Amino acid sequence: MSTGRWATQGTGVDEQDLLETLGNKYSAEILCAAQSPASAQELSDEMGIPIATCYRRIEELVEAGLLECEGRQLSEEGRRTNVYRRTLDELAVDFSETVPSFSCKERSEAKNRIQDQME
Template sequence: MSSSGRTDDVATSVLTALGNKYSAEILCAARTPTSVQDLSDELGVPIATCYRRIEELESVGLLQCEGRQLSDEGRRTNVYRRTLDEFAIEFTGEGPTLSTEDRSAAKNQIQEQME
């Protein structure tokens, strides 16, 4: 893993966000910039729930807004992409420790070309 361990509070926040229904599915589906509507449609997640999960994942740094794109209806909409490909949580100390492997810009470009 590329990142050193993060604090107990961050690890706990990540665990809480990932413990919510649909969070893991949203992260897996957001390998390329994807709108909330597309994530909702693809995963069968109610749109309001999808917005809440994205906000939670973004607040703990697992998902980020990559910009805005035009939707099929011609509206500008935010698109989101996950910020990492893997993480590990250790419970060996006094509190959980989180280690991550962040996505590189090069990996993002390769993924987009393959789509």
């Protein structure tokens, strides 16, 4: 696992904001479900999350650098929608110092391609 401030580097998100984002209802569930590309509607339907809440959580997770827009796809209704995938597989928080520090295991592009081929 890499260590340091990965999740907050260059994002404008500080440690407290990141913890708040992760603590919001549904954030962790969205990250777990987004191991493969999924639209907000797919995530909402899969987890039974209200669509407006799902969009808010996705926006927060993208701003924190934990989720990224991977592209666009056609929905069942024929509309182009963004699809999202998480950017990491593991995240640990160390509270032993005055400021939390983070360790993470990022998702590699190779892992994403392999997983896409398996689906």
